[in-house]
Amino acid sequence: MLDPEFKKWVLDSDPDAKRFWESFIAVHPQKAAEMDRARTILIGMTRPKSIWSQNDEETLWQNIAFQIDQVTEVEEPKNVVSLDSWSSIQHFKQAQQRNRKRAEYQRIAAISIFFLLLGLLGFSFWDTVDQVEETISLEYVVREAPAGVKSTISLPDGSKVMMNSGSSIRYEKLFAGDIRSIYLKGEAFFEVKPNAVRPFVVEANGVKTKAIGTSFNIKAYENELVFVSLLSGIVEVNSDSDATLNQRLLSGEGIVADPSTQNWRKEKFDIDQITAWMNKTISFEEISFLESVKILEQWYGVKISINGGVPKGLTVSGKFKDETLQNILEGLSYSSGFKYEISDKEVKIKF
Numbered sequence: 001m002l003d004p005e006f007k008k009w010v011l012d013s014d015p016d017a018k019r020f021w022e023s024f025i026a027v028h029p030q031k032a033a034e035m036d037r038a039r040t041i042l043i044g045m046t047r048p049k050s051i052w053s054q055n056d057e058e059t060l061w062q063n064i065a066f067q068i069d070q071v072t073e074v075e076e077p078k079n080v081v082s083l084d085s086w087s088s089i090q091h092f093k094q095a096q097q098r099n100r101k102r103a104e105y106q107r108i109a110a111i112s113i114f115f116l117l118l119g120l121l122g123f124s125f126w127d128t129v130d131q132v133e134e135t136i137s138l139e140y141v142v143r144e145a146p147a148g149v150k151s152t153i154s155l156p157d158g159s160k161v162m163m164n165s166g167s168s169i170r171y172e173k174l175f176a177g178d179i180r181s182i183y184l185k186g187e188a189f190f191e192v193k194p195n196a197v198r199p200f201v202v203e204a205n206g207v208k209t210k211a212i213g214t215s216f217n218i219k220a221y222e223n224e225l226v227f228v229s230l231l232s233g234i235v236e237v238n239s240d241s242d243a244t245l246n247q248r249l250l251s252g253e254g255i256v257a258d259p260s261t262q263n264w265r266k267e268k269f270d271i272d273q274i275t276a277w278m279n280k281t282i283s284f285e286e287i288s289f290l291e292s293v294k295i296l297e298q299w300y301g302v303k304i305s306i307n308g309g310v311p312k313g314l315t316v317s318g319k320f321k322d323e324t325l326q327n328i329l330e331g332l333s334y335s336s337g338f339k340y341e342i343s344d345k346e347v348k349i350k351f
Contacts, residue, residue, distance in 0.1 A: 001038045001045075010039050144168040145186070148301025150277075155180075158193040159200065164277050166221070166298040186298075187219040189278055192233075205259045207245070210236040217274050221298075229254040229274045280322040289336060292316040293349075300325045301345065308351035311337070 001007075008014035009021045025032060145151035145163035152162045156175045163169065167186025180195070184204040192200045194213025202209045204220030207228065214233025220226040228237050230249040237255045239245040242262040247255060252271070257264035276283040282299060284292055289311075293304050302325065314336060320328050329340045329347070341348045 001042045006038070007042065010042055139173045140170050141173050142168060142170045146301065147298055155182075155193075157195065157198075157200075160191040162189045162278055164188065164219075164298070165301065184218055184220060186221055187217070187277070189215070189217045189275070191215045205257075206241050207237065207239050207255075207257050207259065210238070223260075226257045226259060227254060227274075228257075229269050231271065231275075276319070282320045282323070282328065284316045284318050286315045286317050289314040289316055292332075296325065296328065296347075302342075302347050303345060304347040304349060306349045306351070308338075310351060 005014075005017045005020060009017035021035075025035065143151065143153050143161075143163070145165055145167050147166045149165050150163065152160065154160055155171065156173070157180055159180075161169060161182075164187035167184070167188055169185075169188060170183040171181060175198070178198060180198055180200045182190075182200070182202045184202055190200075190202065190211075192211050192213050192215065196212055200211045200213075202211075202218055204218050205222075205226050207220065207226045209216065209218060209228050211233065214235060215231045216233075216235055217229045217231065218227065219229075228235070228249070230251055230253055232251050235249050237245065237247050237249060237257075239257070239259075239262075241259070242257075242264070244262075245255075245257060245264050247266055249255065249266075252268055254267055254269045254274075255264055256267060273283050273285060277299075282295065284295075287295075293306070296302070297304055316332060316336065318331065320331070325347070326342060329342070329349075332338075333340055338349050338351045340350070
């Protein structure tokens, strides 16, 4: 629009400018649409703005009538934009459109031939193709909270997951299916975004927890009991391997299941006890000493070895909020009667 030669071509049909720009568009036909827009804007910018009064209009008509009477030959009108530039641009725009249509027809023809050939290869081939496509389309995301680390993430549907240390979840990348499926190893707290059409299902050690919009905690470390604790809303808990486990839980209710024996029970739970880990609190409620060792290993990402025999029936109780491993071991050593040594990620306990 700012190019003087372009203005001469569009507004004055200058012969030199015409030759230059027609040569240009012949070499760069892809610029035709852009040049057409520039021409339209340029013409609009050159239109004079006037305010007409009734007297002006009458005077104009009188002049027109007078000029008609005086005309003796046809003259080319002045200050009229020539259509020469427009026709040149349209020629290349139409050529581009024809090329695009031709390419589209060729593409459609190629696709038609492709599917016709596939059809001739038989239904067994299609079965294989369907299986391959289904496998490729299922893209999963894995999120982990290493030992000693807790992690909070947002899922594609807006739900929130807080993972305890030593835990991981796996889910389909975009939640494209009819069910929002999550596979859990370890412990995690879920705040589920409501969606009555697409239920939210967490599978952990063979136990499935189905929710629509609620919050709950699941603890399911490998080779351990599965704890499902519902804090709000309603969930359904079931298992493919145990038909007897098919329970609907209300707030404050939980399920404790043993996948190895297919035994389970429904029970009430202490909310503070269940959610303590989210508040940086380790809570021991008369658990065995060996179980407390597992919790400390997961919590702090260390390996604890025990020398000497653990006293029979030794249990541990207590709460430790945001404490260092050394302070916890110091407290437990007095009540449990052991000595300890910490070396980087290795801890030795001796009774």
